[in-house]
Structure formats: structure tokens, C-alpha cells
Amino acid sequence: MVNNIQKEIISIISDVTGFEPEEITLESNFYNDLEVDSVKAIEIVVAIEKRFKVSIRDEEIPNITTVMQAVDIVKKLLKEKEENVQV
Amino acid sequence: MSRYSSEEYDVIIIGAGIGGLVCGCYLAKAGMKVLICEQHNKPGGYCTSFKRKGFTFDAAPHCFGSYREGGVMRKILKELEVDKKLTIIRPDPSDIIITPDYKIPFWNDLERTINEFQKIFPKERNIRKFFYLLLDTNPKSFSKMRNLTFGELLDEYFTDEKLKAILSLPFFGIGGLPSFLMSAFVGAKLFSEFLLDGGYYPKGGMQTLSDALAERFKEFGGELLLSSRVKKIKVKDNIVKGVILENNTFLPSKYVISNCDARQTFLKLIGKEKLTTEFYNKLNNMIPSNSNFIIYLGVDASFKPLYNPGSFIYYFSSYSIQKIYQSIQTGDIEKYNVFLLRVAHDKSTIYAGIPVTYKNKNYWKKNKYKFLETCIEKIKWCTSQDLLKHIVYKDAATPITLHKYTYNYKGASFGWAGITSQFSVPDFRKPSFIQNLFLTGHWTTLGVGISGTAYVGYDTAKILLRKEKPKETK
Numbered sequence: 001m002v003n004n005i006q007k008e009i010i011s012i013i014s015d016v017t018g019f020e021p022e023e024i025t026l027e028s029n030f031y032n033d034l035e036v037d038s039v040k041a042i043e044i045v046v047a048i049e050k051r052f053k054v055s056i057r058d059e060e061i062p063n064i065t066t067v068m069q070a071v072d073i074v075k076k077l078l079k080e081k082e083e084n085v086q087v
Numbered sequence: 088m089s090r091y092s093s094e095e096y097d098v099i100i101i102g103a104g105i106g107g108l109v110c111g112c113y114l115a116k117a118g119m120k121v122l123i124c125e126q127h128n129k130p131g132g133y134c135t136s137f138k139r140k141g142f143t144f145d146a147a148p149h150c151f152g153s154y155r156e157g158g159v160m161r162k163i164l165k166e167l168e169v170d171k172k173l174t175i176i177r178p179d180p181s182d183i184i185i186t187p188d189y190k191i192p193f194w195n196d197l198e199r200t201i202n203e204f205q206k207i208f209p210k211e212r213n214i215r216k217f218f219y220l221l222l223d224t225n226p227k228s229f230s231k232m233r234n235l236t237f238g239e240l241l242d243e244y245f246t247d248e249k250l251k252a253i254l255s256l257p258f259f260g261i262g263g264l265p266s267f268l269m270s271a272f273v274g275a276k277l278f279s280e281f282l283l284d285g286g287y288y289p290k291g292g293m294q295t296l297s298d299a300l301a302e303r304f305k306e307f308g309g310e311l312l313l314s315s316r317v318k319k320i321k322v323k324d325n326i327v328k329g330v331i332l333e334n335n336t337f338l339p340s341k342y343v344i345s346n347c348d349a350r351q352t353f354l355k356l357i358g359k360e361k362l363t364t365e366f367y368n369k370l371n372n373m374i375p376s377n378s379n380f381i382i383y384l385g386v387d388a389s390f391k392p393l394y395n396p397g398s399f400i401y402y403f404s405s406y407s408i409q410k411i412y413q414s415i416q417t418g419d420i421e422k423y424n425v426f427l428l429r430v431a432h433d434k435s436t437i438y439a440g441i442p443v444t445y446k447n448k449n450y451w452k453k454n455k456y457k458f459l460e461t462c463i464e465k466i467k468w469c470t471s472q473d474l475l476k477h478i479v480y481k482d483a484a485t486p487i488t489l490h491k492y493t494y495n496y497k498g499a500s501f502g503w504a505g506i507t508s509q510f511s512v513p514d515f516r517k518p519s520f521i522q523n524l525f526l527t528g529h530w531t532t533l534g535v536g537i538s539g540t541a542y543v544g545y546d547t548a549k550i551l552l553r554k555e556k557p558k559e560t561k
Contacts, residue, residue, distance in 0.1 A: 015514055018550030035549075038224055039532065042233050042272055046510045061230035 005052075005078070006071050012047045013067065016040050026068040048074060054081065096122045096340035098551070099330050101317045101356070104132025104493070105537055106528030107346030108300035109544035112167045115307035117552050122338065123309065124330065126316035131297030132346075132493050132528075133500075134537060140480045142385035142436050145293040147489065147500070149399060149429055149438055150181075152280035153538035154287040160538040163545055172299040174290040176432065178397030181286025184253055185402045185469055191253065192398075193282050197222075200283075204250070213244040221279045229272055234507060237274030238266035238408075252406035257282060259442045260401060260427035262505050262534045263377030265412040273505030273534035280536055286399060288432070296537075320345070320356040320524065327523040330356075342523045344547060348496045349373075349503075349515050349530035363520065373509060376534070377415065377442050378486035378498035382462055384437040385480030392470050397432040402469045415442050418450075426462065428469060439466055443486060445497040451485040459483045496530075505534030517550070525551060 006026070014021045017034045030036040036044065048070065049055055054077040056064075064070050098114050100107045103125035115121045129135055133147040153160040154175065164170040180192035180200075189207055194200045197218060204214045220228065232240065237258065241251040255266035261281045262269060289296040301311055319331040320343050329339035345352040353362060353370055362370070394400055404424035405411060414422040428439040441462060459481065467474045486498030495502075503509050516531040518524055527547035529540050 015517060015519070018517060018546075018553065020554070038229050039276075042229055042510065045230065046233055058231045 005074055008051060009048060009071050009074060010067065012051065013044055013070075016043045016047065024067060026066070026071065028067045029065055030067075031065065044070075052078060054078065094339060096120050096329075096338065097555075098122070098342045098344060099124065099338060099340040100344045100346055100527075101320075101330065101352075102132060102346035102528065103127075103130035103297075103301065103311060103313075104346050104528055104540065105134050105297065105300070106540040106544035106547075107132070107344070108297065108304060109163060109167070109541045110344060110346065110527050110548045111304045111309050111544075112169075112300060112307060113545060113548035114551065115304055115309035116167070117548075118308075119552075119555075121304075121309045122312060122340070123304065124312045124315045124317050124332065124338075126314070126494070127492060128314045129294070129297070130301040130311065130313070131294060133489070133495070134293050134297045135492075136292035136294035139383070139482065140385060142383075142480055143292050144383040144385075144436055145438060146484065146492070147379070147381060148293055148537055149440075150281075150286050150288050150293075151296070151537035151541075152285035152287065155284045158284060158538070159542045159545075160287070163541050167300070167303055169296075169299045169303050172302065173295060176288050176290055176397070177286050178288070178395060178432065180395065180398050182257075182282050182399045182401065183394060184256065185400060186249075186253060186256070186406065187404060188249070189253070193285075195286075197283060208245075208247050208250045211245050211247055211250060217244045218283060221275045222283055229275070232271040232275060233510065235271035236267055236507060237269040237271045240271040240274070241266065249406055252408060254278075255408050256403045256406075256411075256425075257401050259403075259411060259415070259425050260379075260440060261536065262501055263379075263442045264505060265408045267408065268504075268506050270505050270507040270510060270533065272510075276539065277505070277534055277536070280538055286397075288397070290432075317356060319358075320352075322357065322361065322521055322524075325521055327521060342525065342551060344525045344527055344551070346526075346528040346544070347530075348494055349526060350496045351494055352526055352530075353518075357521065357524075361521070366514070366518075366520070370515075374504045374506065375497050375499035376501035376504045378445055378489060379484075379500050380441045380443045380458060380462070380486070381484040381489075382437070382439040382441075382459060382466070383480075383482050383484070384439075384463070384466075384478055386435065386437060386474075386477040387479050388435075390434060390471065390474075390477040392430040392434060394430070394469065396430045396434045398429070400428045400469050402426050402428060416444060418444060418446060424465070426466065428466060430470060437466070437470060445486045445490075448487055451487050455483060455485055501534050501536070502529030502531075503533055509533060516547075 010021050010024045097119040098121045100123045103123045111123050135146045179195045182193040184191045201215050261277045316333045317330045318333045321328040327343045426441050489498035
């Protein structure tokens with residue numbers, strides 16, 4: 001499950017940036033390594049939100065600069081969602 | 088760079104619109120063997136001009152944007168050295184918004200424009216902040232905008248309803264949407280490209296921009312095939328093999344880049360049978376942007392326009408975004424009170440655009456000339472009361488005409504509609520189920536004009552070149 005999240009996020013980033021999935025690592029920096037511009041940044045965020053049915057808080061977005069940070073945020077949000085459902 | 092046989096191309100690009108031309112230039116410049124196939128007899132797609140009775144008319148786009156220092160269009164034209172082939176002029180003001188109460192010029196000097204707004208709306212404190220937000224290219228500034236409409240963004244910055252309406256009205260012409268539907272992010276891009284850093288014009292007409300790019304493409308070693316419609320993209324074992332022209336000629340290539348309509352690319356050139364149901368449904372549910380009814384008038388030498396020739400005029404007789412939108416949707420011709428207009432720099436022609444929906448062939452056959460006459464009557468208000476006396480030539484393009492010359496789905500002016508729910512269509516750009524196929528141009532993103540299309544073309548070339556690079560070093 002956890003690995004799938006990572007794989008799917010990398011696949012989304014690959015679709016948007018044109019980098020092959022194997023070129024994208026958890027350490028990749030969106031702006032320095034993956035040449036993400038304003039349009040692509042929004043596209044990645046929206047595609048992730050749509051795919052995992054989560055909503056990333058606006059103020060959190062500027063802090064997401066690496067793939068790892070994106071994966072962590074999605075994991076955190078999915079966990080929160082699960083807990084809410086259980087409650 | 089790998090060469091297969093003297094017959095095979097590295098890349099075939101379908102469509103010589105701005106996206107295809109820019110993409111082709113970058114690829115050919117990098118040493119790739121590139122062919123562009125274009126169905127029309129001239130390059131440019133929407134960015135063309137035509138001649139009638141000695142007058143030169145721009146067919147659809149009237150200017151381009153993002154040519155400021157650091158602007159994306161300046162970067163591209165400079166890098167390709169296309170700027171050396173053009174004389175680019177910019178009227179001052181580049182644009183004027185006319186409403187029942189105000190005439191607001193957009194000066195080349197942004198501070199001067201901000202002052203114009205500040206004078207009219209002294210109580211509004213965020214005017215400067217708002218305009219600079221629209222021009223900000225830092226990705227981080229945009230995160231908030233992804234879920235907002237442009238209308239909601241305006242609500243956060245301003246209280247005066249008239250000011251909010253004035254800043255919303257231009258979207259009926261650029262992007263073709265009311266602010267309550269327009270994505271804030273797309274709206275910000277369009278507003279900055281067309282109004283805050285817009286109005287750049289290649290002397291001689293928009294065709295000169297397309298011609299200069301086509302010429303440069305050939306100088307880089309690219310081949311341009313005009314009047315050659317592609318009827319099929321050949322795919323074998325999910326890998327692109329080349330294209331088949333309408334005369335059944337097969338042209339092999341390693342990559343194919345489609346710079347034409349996404350629906351046409353997938354449904355006709357690739358074939359519905361090769362798409363998954365999920366992908367097909369997604370494509371079918373996408374909404375195109377509105378089209379335009381474009382009026383071309385040639386006037387005599389004694390014609391004296393009311394406003395600065397070259398400046399683009401947005402004329403609105405109402406502030407009601409809702410009502411205007413309804414009248415566009417229903418095609419209620421008599422109620423139309425929106426048009427975008429420019430008297431050419433040399434005062435010889437008038438170009439006017441009215442946002443419309445597609446309808447069908449019969450509708451436009453029946454209404455085209457009636458609509459043209461109604462519009463000419465209204466255009467008098469912002470050109471000259473004597474306009475009718477000066478008209479030497481008149482004609483119009485309907486959405487059917489726009490479709491006929493470019494095959495853009497429903498004659499859409501801006502690709503897909505720039506609504507928030509349509510954000511993020513990356514798999515239209517590089518579909519995962521067919522290798523070595525790319526799409527570029529305005530159907531792969533949301534709400535862009537010429538500079539946006541040019542940027543997507545540049546970006547596609549960059550992605551493809553990156554893919555090829557490791558093989559070069561082997």
C-alpha cells in the first residue's frame with residue numbers, strides 16, 4: 001500500500017514533467033531537478049488530490065519541495081481520513 | 088543523434104500552429120530530423136493572416152503577450168533568433184476597457200495602469216498587490232489559486248462590485264468564460280498575458296510571426312509540408328511508427344508529436360479502438376472553450392477612429408457577468424453587448440471578436456450575415472459614428488470557419504475551457520498507452536494564448552530531447 005502511494009505519485013510526476021519514472025527519486029527536488037514551473041506545480045498538486053481524494057492545505061504546499069515530502073503528506077492525509085472514518 | 092534510414096524522420100509533428108512550429112524549431116536546432124505536416128496552405132494554425140481586396144486581416148489572434156524582460160515569449164523568440172526577423176511593436180495603451188461609466192487604459196507602464204484604477208476606486212487598497220500577484224511566476228504563489236475561481240479570487244481582494252466586474256469582463260474575449268467559472272490560476276495567466284504584458288504585434292500582421300518561425304525551422308534543417316493532412320498515426324505494438332497522409336503516403340518516424348486538437352488526435356488519428364474506456368470517457372467529458380464570431384472590416388483612407396489605433400478595446404454595455412454569459416450561451420443575438428475590437432495600427436482595417444458558442448452549420452448559414460450587420464451597427468459606438476460610410480470590405484468568420492481552417496474542435500478559441508474541474512490533463516500530453524507519442528499546443532493545457540502555446544511547444548521539445556540525450560552518449 002505504502003509503496004503503491006509512492007509509485008503512483010512518481011507516475012503522476014512523470015506524466016506532468018516528462019521525466020521517466022526511473023529518473024525520479026524520493027530525493028528529487030521539484031524545482032531544481034524536475035524543472036517544475038508554476039503550471040506543472042499546480043498540475044501535480046491537483047492530480048495528487050484527485051487521485052487520492054485528499055485535500056492538501058494551501059499553507060502546506062510551499063513546503064513541498066521534494067518527492068519525499070509529497071509522499072509523506074499524502075500518507076499523513078490518508079491516515080487522517082482513515083481515522084475520521086473510524087470515528 | 089541516431090539515424091535509421093535516410094527515409095525515416097526522428098520526429099513528425101502534425102500541425103504547423105505556433106506550438107508545432109516552436110517545438111519543431113527546438114528539435115531541429117538540436118540536430119533532429121524533423122518534418123511538420125500542415126493541412127492548410129500556410130503555417131500558423133489560428134495565427135495566420137489573409138488578404139482580401141488589398142486589405143490584410145489577422146484571422147484570429149490579434150497580438151501576443153509575455154514579451155517583457157524575462158517573459159516566456161521573449162525567451163523563445165530570442166533563443167531561436169526569430170526576433171531578428173520581426174519588428175515587434177506595442178501600442179500604448181495596449182488595451183482599453185470601456186464600460187458604461189469608465190474608459191480604463193492599460194498602459195505599457197504598469198504603475199500608470201495601477202494609478203488609473205486607483206483614481207477610479209480610491210477605497211480599494213489591494214489594486215497594486217493584485218496586479219503583481221497576477222504577474223508573479225513563483226510556483227508557490229499559485230497554490231491557493233488551484234481551487235478558486237477568478238471571481239472568488241477577486242472577492243478576496245476587492246469589495247467594489249464594479250471593479251470586480253471590470254476585471255472579469257475581459258475573460259469573455261480571452262478564455263471565453265465568466266469569472267464565476269474561470270479558474271483563478273488560468274485567469275491570472277490570461278490576464279497577465281493579454282492585459283498586463285500583452286498587445287505585442289509583429290509588424291505586417293500575425294502571419295509574419297508564423298512565417299518567421301517556419302522560416303527559422305527550415306534554416307535549422309526542418310522540413311515543412313503544407314496542404315498535407317495527416318489521416319492516421321500509425322501505431323504497432325503500442326509504439327508509434329509514423330503517419331499516413333490523406334493521399335495514403337506513409338511517412339515513418341520514431342516520434343510523433345500531435346499539435347492538433349486532442350479529440351481529433353485520439354479519436355481519428357489514433358482510433359477509438361486503441362483507447363481504454365476510462366481514457367475515452369475522460370476525453371469525452373472534457374468541455375472545450377467558447378468560440379468566436381470574428382468580423383473583418385476594410386475601411387477607406389478618410390476613416391478616423393475614436394480610439395488609439397492598434398489598442399485593443401473591450402467594450403461592455405453591462406456589468407452583469409451572469410446576463411452576458413447567458414446571452415452568449417443562448418445565442419441571443421439582439422442582446423449582445425460585448426465585443427472586442429481593434430482598429431489596425433495603420434487604420435486600414437477593423438477586427439472585432441464576439442464570444443459565441445458553436446451551434447451548427449445551418450445556424451450560421453442562416454444567421455452569419457444578419458449577425459454581421461447587427462454587430463457592425465454596435466461597433467459604431469467605439470470606432471466612429473460614421474463607420475458605415477467608410478466600410479469598403481466586410482466579412483466574418485463563424486465557429487464553422489474557424490473549425491474548417493484549423494480543425495479545432497467546435498472552433499474552440501482556447502482549447503479546453505479553463506474551469507477548475509478540468510485542471511490537470513497530463514495524460515493528454517504524453518499518453519502512457521502509446522510509446523513515443525506526444526501532444527502539444529493549447530489542447531494539452533488550459534486557457535493559453537500564443538505565448539502559452541509557444542511555451543508548451545518549447546516544453547514538449549525539451550522533454551523529448553531529454554529522452555534522446557542518454558542514447559546520444561552511449
